[in-house]
Amino acid sequence: MVDKRKRKRFYGIKRYFQLLKIYARMDLASLMRDGKFMAIVIIADIVSNISSISGIFLLAWKFGGIGGMDRFEVLFMLAYGNIVMGFLNMMGGCNALFPSRIIGRGQWEHMFIMPVPYAVQLTVGIFPFTGSSSFLSGIGMLWVAVCHMETVMPWWWPGMLILQLIISMVIVVAFSYMFSSLAFYAPVQCEEISSVVVYSMERTMTFPLSGMPMYIRYPLLTIFPAGLMAWFPTMILLGKAATLEGIYPAIFALLISLTATYYFRKGFRYYVKKGINRYVSGGHRS
Amino acid sequence: MISKYMATARMAVQGKMGGGVLYLFPDMIMKAVYLVPVMFIWKTLAESGYEAEMSVSQLLSYTYVNALLADLMVVNTCLSAWDYDTRSMEMFTRPLPVFGQVISRTVGEWIPMLLLFSMPMFLAAPLLKIRILPRTLWVIPSLVLSVSLGFAFEFLFYCVTVRLRNVSWLTYVIRSAVTSFFSGTVIPFKILPFGMDRWIHYQPFGSLGGAFLSLYVGSAEASELIPVQLFWNVVIWIVAAVWFRKSRERMVSFGG
Numbered sequence: 039m040v041d042k043r044k045r046k047r048f049y050g051i052k053r054y055f056q057l058l059k060i061y062a063r064m065d066l067a068s069l070m071r072d073g074k075f076m077a078i079v080i081i082a083d084i085v086s087n088i089s090s091i092s093g094i095f096l097l098a099w100k101f102g103g104i105g106g107m108d109r110f111e112v113l114f115m116l117a118y119g120n121i122v123m124g125f126l127n128m129m130g131g132c133n134a135l136f137p138s139r140i141i142g143r144g145q146w147e148h149m150f151i152m153p154v155p156y157a158v159q160l161t162v163g164i165f166p167f168t169g170s171s172s173f174l175s176g177i178g179m180l181w182v183a184v185c186h187m188e189t190v191m192p193w194w195w196p197g198m199l200i201l202q203l204i205i206s207m208v209i210v211v212a213f214s215y216m217f218s219s220l221a222f223y224a225p226v227q228c229e230e231i232s233s234v235v236v237y238s239m240e241r242t243m244t245f246p247l248s249g250m251p252m253y254i255r256y257p258l259l260t261i262f263p264a265g266l267m268a269w270f271p272t273m274i275l276l277g278k279a280a281t282l283e284g285i286y287p288a289i290f291a292l293l294i295s296l297t298a299t300y301y302f303r304k305g306f307r308y309y310v311k312k313g314i315n316r317y318v319s320g321g322h323r324s
Numbered sequence: 325m326i327s328k329y330m331a332t333a334r335m336a337v338q339g340k341m342g343g344g345v346l347y348l349f350p351d352m353i354m355k356a357v358y359l360v361p362v363m364f365i366w367k368t369l370a371e372s373g374y375e376a377e378m379s380v381s382q383l384l385s386y387t388y389v390n391a392l393l394a395d396l397m398v399v400n401t402c403l404s405a406w407d408y409d410t411r412s413m414e415m416f417t418r419p420l421p422v423f424g425q426v427i428s429r430t431v432g433e434w435i436p437m438l439l440l441f442s443m444p445m446f447l448a449a450p451l452l453k454i455r456i457l458p459r460t461l462w463v464i465p466s467l468v469l470s471v472s473l474g475f476a477f478e479f480l481f482y483c484v485t486v487r488l489r490n491v492s493w494l495t496y497v498i499r500s501a502v503t504s505f506f507s508g509t510v511i512p513f514k515i516l517p518f519g520m521d522r523w524i525h526y527q528p529f530g531s532l533g534g535a536f537l538s539l540y541v542g543s544a545e546a547s548e549l550i551p552v553q554l555f556w557n558v559v560i561w562i563v564a565a566v567w568f569r570k571s572r573e574r575m576v577s578f579g580g
Binding site for chain 2: 075078079082083085086087088089090092093094096097099100101102104105227231234238241242245246247248249250251254258262264
């Protein structure tokens, strides 16, 4: 019995990596089939990323920093945010980061008939070749920022960086899933709610909150946690936050994940009873 | 003919308000969430004693007016939306020119937000110690030219969508990337480093919201900006109209 369970688990993990490989191969195929077109996609993505952070960085450059953060600390923060969003976009290619789209379009029902768990279906849709430009440009910018910083990093710093990145990603995903629960009740109106939430967080994360009053900073670390996507982790990684403050993102990530799980399951129970019928006979959504 | 366009605009207003005012609140909240940190960046810079080419009062007004008139500063129409419900296709089946339909529909869609968000925020500005009145009346023609250019760009980017085999998402990314920085609506051109302020006004996207906002807060001269806005309006509208004529027969829609 135990053997059978172990074998099943091993098969599950093996299948997961097989699926990742299949998606990666399909992505590579799309790149090879029409290289010119995909080059436009990749360049557009890179320009989009650079453009979204250039305003704040140019400001930091002009004024020698913003609110107690120097130029390269601001660049570090922007790069950190780019890595968080770049990785999520690369891994969540099939709308895994925007579940309200899947729910609102009635596509969650398609997932019922797939012979793999929901979590596997949502996380294997990767675009490592065509969707990694933001992630890679983030790593490049982070490298430049670290090389120009005067702070000497301890040996465990890279591990801390990876941990903080994971926590930030968990927060974004949990926040998106929490709001997406509304799409179970109002699929038409809330189809894009996750993208509104995530894109708003993405835009707001570029602001260095250092020097801002508490009544601005606290809401951006709790109610609308855009500050936990880049600014606060940057403060922790640069040693500018107190030791106890350092564990706040992890605690917040845990709490928001539990809340998101509760509401998502609640919404899902409603959905399996009511269902969603969005498609008109012509094939378009109503 | 005008009454038909008015009817289209009225339908757009109804479409926007159809779910009730409650559904407009998330948009308003997100605008406010974005506005507040930007305004505090200016205050933080001022408190740090930095000297810029614009005063803090000008920077605050710039950001505030941009948030109030965000829809008009960089125009977004149904042409740049993700075309999953064949909205753009439908326009070709109606007995009105596509250009007029897009414009009247978009103007209609602006009205609820202008009434429910921009108007109260405009009235509340003095309470927040923000100078809200424009420094010159040249802002009126500048706003008209800016909005007009915004529509021209919409048609231009729509042609890009058609040529890129309807990958509207890609056009959306390209468009957002270019306009977010080069329109000058978020960071005023005047305070950019490396002498960028000397040339960046002259690129076509600079004649969108950035030109209007610079005149509004008095950080640029009308004699410098209005001719540039006029020039780009003529050029981009001609290119957009010709290219649209050539591209529209390639348009396809599969829904989604």
